[in-house]
Every structure is written in C-alpha cells, then in structure tokens.
Amino acid sequence: MSPAAVATGHLTAALELPEGLDAGPALTAADRLPGGWNLAPLPTGSEPLPVVGVSVADTAPEITVSGSRVQLSLTERAARSATLAYTTYTALERARQERHMLTLHANAAVTPSGRGVLLLGNKGAGKTSVTLALGERGFTHAGDDLSILAEDDAGELLLLPGKATAAVRPKDARRWQDPKPVIDLAPFVRHPVPLAAVVRLTVHPAVPSAVLVPATPFSANEQLRLHEALARYISGIPTPLTGPAGAPYGPVWPLDTPRLARWRTHLVARLEQDPYAYVYAPDADSAADLITREYA
Numbered sequence: 001m002s003p004a005a006v007a008t009g010h011l012t013a014a015l016e017l018p019e020g021l022d023a024g025p026a027l028t029a030a031d032r033l034p035g036g037w038n039l040a041p042l043p044t045g046s047e048p049l050p051v052v053g054v055s056v057a058d059t060a061p062e063i064t065v066s067g068s069r070v071q072l073s074l075t076e077r078a079a080r081s082a083t084l085a086y087t088t089y090t091a092l093e094r095a096r097q098e099r100h101m102l103t104l105h106a107n108a109a110v111t112p113s114g115r116g117v118l119l120l121g122n123k124g125a126g127k128t129s130v131t132l133a134l135g136e137r138g139f140t141h142a143g144d145d146l147s148i149l150a151e152d153d154a155g156e157l158l159l160l161p162g163k164a165t166a167a168v169r170p171k172d173a174r175r176w177q178d179p180k181p182v183i184d185l186a187p188f189v190r191h192p193v194p195l196a197a198v199v200r201l202t203v204h205p206a207v208p209s210a211v212l213v214p215a216t217p218f219s220a221n222e223q224l225r226l227h228e229a230l231a232r233y234i235s236g237i238p239t240p241l242t243g244p245a246g247a248p249y250g251p252v253w254p255l256d257t258p259r260l261a262r263w264r265t266h267l268v269a270r271l272e273q274d275p276y277a278y279v280y281a282p283d284a285d286s287a288a289d290l291i292t293r294e295y296a
Helices: 083-091 093-098 127-135 220-231 258-271 284-295
Strands: 002-008 011-017 037-040 051-056 062-066 069-074 101-105 107-110 116-120 140-143 146-151 157-160 165-167 182-184 193-203 211-214 276-281
Touching: 002 083, 011 093, 037 083, 051 083, 069 083, 083 093, 093 101, 093 258, 101 220, 107 127, 116 127, 116 157, 127 140, 127 165, 127 193, 127 284, 140 146, 146 258, 157 258, 193 284, 211 284, 220 258, 276 284
Parallel strands: 011 051, 051 069, 116 193, 193 276
Antiparallel strands: 002 011, 002 037, 062 069, 101 146, 107 116, 107 140, 146 157, 157 193, 165 182, 211 276
8 A cells, every 4th residue: 555645625634545546537626625635745743644545446345444544445447536536535524523524515605704604505506606696796705515614612613615616507598408617716715714604595586586584493304404414425425436427326434423423413503503594586696685785
C-alpha cells in the first residue's frame, strides 16, 4: 500500500492506495465535493488520522469498518475513476460526524450580513435556481447540492463551505434535454458562518404567489424528513461502490453508531430552536425575493 494524506470534506485522513494506482481521475472530481479532494504527503508527528484503505479485487465491492479505519474493496474500474474520490469522501462521513460536521443534500447561501441560510428540498424543488437568484441579490454562495452543517463547542450551528460548482439547466426551454453545464459558483464563502435560518423549498408554477410558512414546532413528518436527511451520507446510499453504472447500486454502509445517531437527534431538536420555514413560490425569483426580505 502507498500511504498519502487526502484532504476532503473539511477533514484530513490517511489514504492507503494500491501500489501503482493512478489517482488522477479521482482528482478531477475535486470541484464536485465539499472541501475538494486533494492528495499530499502524509504528515509526520501529527495527531492520529482517520484511515481509509483501498484495495482492488475482482469480487463484489465491499466496505468494512474497524475503529477509525474504513477499508474499501473496489473493482479495478471503480478504483481508477472518479468513484475513488466519491467513495473515500463518503467513507470519512463517520469521522466527520464524530467531529460534529455532516454532509447534507442541500444548498446554502450567506446573507450580505454574513449569516447562513440552508435550503432544503427534494430533487427538482428549485434549490439551485433559488441559490443562483440569491447570488444576484447580494448573497454569497456556500454550497450546491452538497452542504456541510456543523455544531461548534458552544452548541452554535454553522455552515461550512460545501460544493463550489453547480450544474445549471439552460434557460432556453427548447434546450431542456441538453446536458446541464457545470459552472463555478462565485463569490463563494471560504470560512464557517453562523446558521441563521433553514428553508424547505417548493418552487412550482402552480403556486399562486410566494409565501413563507413557519415550520416550527416540527410536525412528525418534518422530524422524520430531517432524520433521514441528516443520516443520508453516513448510510452511504448516495455513493455506490461500483460507480453510477454498476450494481448493486446502493448498499447501506456500516459507518453509523448509536452515539452519532443520538447526536443527529440532538441536531433535529437544535434546528427547531432557530428560524425554520417552508417557502412556496411560483418561480425562483419570487422565492429569492421572499428569502431576502425575511433573512437578509
């Protein structure tokens, strides 16, 4: 094994790769992960690091966990592709949550006064379009599709820089089948910011006009949705070991622990204490106007 240090998702870990494995394809995924994905020589004399070991086998991919070590067994094809970056990122979600950070399928933006707004919603709910519209209103980008929620030692909730690129649908309706071009989000936040509010979005032309509805106290349904969202990445389900073309697509990874589940339950209760709302709007601009008036 060839040891190196990998920095990704606001963590540095020891990464053990098979001799001769070219990590170049994984480096191309750096702009699609929070905190990037970068390799460096393993530091000496530092605190013990979490470890991700990678092996290559012809058998079915698998993951095993022992203490702070996560071992990935990948196919040759997956190990020599961008899948290496995605799987090692997700393998570190346990270490991330042990340090009170977690990955969310969400967007994030920072108000002109420096406060973070987290945008939740199902796929197609309008998160990216609203985030871009907020950028036109003076907000700073803090993540598209992948955002990082954290809690500091004082119990304050923070947003850390998330994924700094976005796949944007062409505005020309006639090009609805075209691949979404990927753009760099700018300006982009480079440091943690305090969380000011959480907004769950529904953007649909059938909505008569933009409206903001307080979501606290949480309904049982909202609590369940949050529990699922906070546990999504530690489950490994969004990150197939085979890459997106392989099967089986989504085995559950054995990363979670009762202690981390209790911390996430605490986070749900903590989120209920801060501004948390549902925003319904017919288009991204009216949603962004409403969020700007409420939180900027």
